[in-house]
Amino acid sequence: GAVVSQHPSRVICKSGTSVKIECRSLDFQATTMFWYRQFPKKSLMLMATSNEGSKATYEQGVEKDKFLINHASLTLSTLTVTSAHPEDSSFYICSAAGGSANEKLFFGSGTQLSVL
Amino acid sequence: QQQVKQSPQSLIVQKGGISIINCAYENTAFDYFPWYQQFPGKGPALLIAIRPDVSEKKEGRFTISFNKSAKQFSLHIMDSQPGDSATYFCAASEGAQKLVFGQGTRLTINP
Numbered sequence: 001g002a003v004v005s006q007h008p009s010r011v012i013c014k015s016g017t018s019v020k021i022e023c024r025s026l027d028f029q030a031t032t033m034f035w036y037r038q039f040p041k042k043s044l045m046l047m048a049t050s051n052e053g054s055k056a057t058y059e060q061g062v063e064k065d066k067f068l069i070n071h072a073s074l075t076l077s078t079l080t081v082t083s084a085h086p087e088d089s090s091f092y093i094c095s096a097a098g099g100s101a102n103e104k105l106f107f108g109s110g111t112q113l114s115v116l
Numbered sequence: 117q118q119q120v121k122q123s124p125q126s127l128i129v130q131k132g133g134i135s136i137i138n139c140a141y142e143n144t145a146f147d148y149f150p151w152y153q154q155f156p157g158k159g160p161a162l163l164i165a166i167r168p169d170v171s172e173k174k175e176g177r178f179t180i181s182f183n184k185s186a187k188q189f190s191l192h193i194m195d196s197q198p199g200d201s202a203t204y205f206c207a208a209s210e211g212a213q214k215l216v217f218g219q220g221t222r223l224t225i226n227p
Contacts, residue, residue, distance in 0.1 A: 004159075006159070032213065034213075034214065034215070041220075041222075042219075042220070043205060043217045043218065043219050043220050044160070044205065044215075044217045045217075046214060046215070046216075049213075049214060091157075093159045093160070095215075097213060104150070104162060104165065105150065105162070105209075105213070105215060106162060107152070107159040107160045107161070107162075108159050109158055109159045110157070110158060110159040112157065
């Protein structure tokens with residue numbers, strides 16, 4: 001199946017710093033990628049839809065200035081958590097549509113963010 | 117209308133038994149219904165998916181049953197093994213794009 005690579009897998013940072021998470025589609029081009037957030041033992045909540053070459057679309061309640069998304073190429077989307085605070089600590093996961101007709105959604109391995 | 121309701125929240129099955137997880141949706145525009153398996157600290161892995169034009173799809177030990185009129189679908193894991201112990205999520209979307217996830221089921225297979 002299609003491979004989505006996410007980096008880093010784990011990051012610990014101090015409060016007030018910014019953290020960038022990368023999501024790459026390794027063997028296919030993805031015009032659209034999605035960013036999810038997952039709290040411990042909870043389901044995945046969609047944060048935003050990342051569109052190559054255009055602005056991201058954010059879900060209701062997600063601060064676009066806090067979570068900056070850039071989709072500069074067909075294989076790379078980045079999520080930057082700006083001025084991170086402890087409440088931003090979470091598991092962040094990206095996904096991209098793949099398959100012969102973009103009929104399947106594949107996920108990265110996730111990034112565990114811990115803000116001290 | 118965007119919700120996908122999943123049950124049970126947790127499930128314990130003996131090795132070799134059948135694990136059954138159920139989901140219900142409300143949005144009739146949904147046309148893509150995948151199931152994902154997630155291990156702790158990892159991203160979800162696509163197990164199997166179905167479109168509403170078929171009532172059942174089988175891949176190995178995993179089967180999706182789909183009831184369009186009832187707006188329900190379920191995952192059956194045959195001959196469940198300890199390695200199947202994980203959290204399972206159902207999801208739904210219009211096309212394989214903006215997925216709405218169920219609440220998740222923590223499955224434990226006892227040896």
